[in-house]
Amino acid sequence: MMSKNMRKKVKLAMIGLIVSVVILSGSCAGDFEDISVDKNVDQVSILENSQGDAVSVVYTEVSSSEEMTIPQIYTASKESVVEITTETVESDGRMGQYVSSGAGSGVVVSKDGYIATNYHVIEGAGKITVILSDGTSNSASVIGFDSKTDMAVLKIHKEGLVPVIFGDSDALVVGELALAIGNPLGELGGTLTEGIISALDRDIVIDNESMNLLQTSAAINPGNSGGGLFNSKGELIGVVNAKSSGSNIEGLGFAIPSNTAKEVIVEIIENGYVTGRADLGVELVEISDTRTAMAYRVDALGVYVAKVEEETELKAGDLLVEINGDEIESINQVNNLVEDHSVGDALKIKVLRDGAEMELSVKLGEETN
Numbered sequence: 001m002m003s004k005n006m007r008k009k010v011k012l013a014m015i016g017l018i019v020s021v022v023i024l025s026g027s028c029a030g031d032f033e034d035i036s037v038d039k040n041v042d043q044v045s046i047l048e049n050s051q052g053d054a055v056s057v058v059y060t061e062v063s064s065s066e067e068m069t070i071p072q073i074y075t076a077s078k079e080s081v082v083e084i085t086t087e088t089v090e091s092d093g094r095m096g097q098y099v100s101s102g103a104g105s106g107v108v109v110s111k112d113g114y115i116a117t118n119y120h121v122i123e124g125a126g127k128i129t130v131i132l133s134d135g136t137s138n139s140a141s142v143i144g145f146d147s148k149t150d151m152a153v154l155k156i157h158k159e160g161l162v163p164v165i166f167g168d169s170d171a172l173v174v175g176e177l178a179l180a181i182g183n184p185l186g187e188l189g190g191t192l193t194e195g196i197i198s199a200l201d202r203d204i205v206i207d208n209e210s211m212n213l214l215q216t217s218a219a220i221n222p223g224n225s226g227g228g229l230f231n232s233k234g235e236l237i238g239v240v241n242a243k244s245s246g247s248n249i250e251g252l253g254f255a256i257p258s259n260t261a262k263e264v265i266v267e268i269i270e271n272g273y274v275t276g277r278a279d280l281g282v283e284l285v286e287i288s289d290t291r292t293a294m295a296y297r298v299d300a301l302g303v304y305v306a307k308v309e310e311e312t313e314l315k316a317g318d319l320l321v322e323i324n325g326d327e328i329e330s331i332n333q334v335n336n337l338v339e340d341h342s343v344g345d346a347l348k349i350k351v352l353r354d355g356a357e358m359e360l361s362v363k364l365g366e367e368t369n
Contacts (some may be wrong), residue, residue, distance in 0.1 A: 067232040073179055074192050076234040079133045079162040081181045081227055082106045083189040084117055084140075084154075086125035103186025105227030106130065106154065107236060108161045109265055113138075115154040116265050117226030118241045119145040120207075122152050130156050133190060144268035145369060148209055148277070150241050151261060153268040164228060167235030169214065169257035172197050180218040180240055180253070182227025193219040195253070197237075204254060206242055208286070208331040213254040214238045220253030229255045236261075272369075278341050279367035281310030284320075286331045300352070303328050313360040314351070321357060322350040338364065 068076065086102040104121030108114070115130055122128055128140040138156040145152035178197050183189040195218030202213045216229060220240055229238035238255030267274045285306040287293050293301060298319075305318040320328040323337050324347055341347065343366045350359045 080164040083131040083183040087127040104225040105182035113156040119152040144272035151264045164236040167237045177232045178216045182224035184221035186223040277367040278364040281312045283307040319352040
């Protein structure tokens, strides 16, 4: 799937692991099944908490008031964390076709095979494999995803799995224990690293999306994406998704809070996407330097409409000047302005088209991925 926005380099990096292997042009494209989004899920899978009570995944809360030792936490949680490998056939004008192989992690959210991970781990993949803690491999299909929170839900045909117990990320305090379990480097599945909650409510911009994340000092490496961050009771308090990409910087890992993750997981299982999200209906590109401007054959820097995806007054090539009176400087700013509105709202957008400024009234649709 193409992103709503063109990607750009950022100081915080998603941490799925990607390795490319060259193949002969045209030789393997047909070997991979297309991954389609399955939106025909009848109901949210039902889980049981430690008391045996049947609850929906969204309500799987604190399982015990008892704190555990680190070995006990690992023993209780290791079967709920999986390895994920992906294969994608890509094309290059010089190299022909090649297979891009990726690796990440995931967490089990139901006994009957629902797996949560990061969207960037499986984005564009033609083949997805989930490897359970016992080493068995299972082909996975994509139930749905949400690029804004970097979450995705997979499904494997397997019963009797051990789901995570969701903790309350709103109750976290800085300094409490945080343990990451995942698949660093794509080949060290089941690795445990220890740290603390370093900060709460970090507003981080990654790939033009504003995210509110937990910060942890637990060691995070490529391949940890989608893995679990657990507290002293063995509860999932976050889904690991990013680390600092700066040189000589360690101890800066980030995770999606568990309360955010579980809301998105249930929406995806029920609907295939997160409902009620306003959408401008276009793909944007940010031109921030003269070299990029030359590549796109435009004269001015700024945010342009690269592609129209829904019926709208906007056209490809429009330079966004203002939205509701706010001067536009970045894609992230556009995203924030759209997110502040509801489906059906109309925005007053001033654009530069063919050398002339014009003001449009653009009605927001619903984002369905």
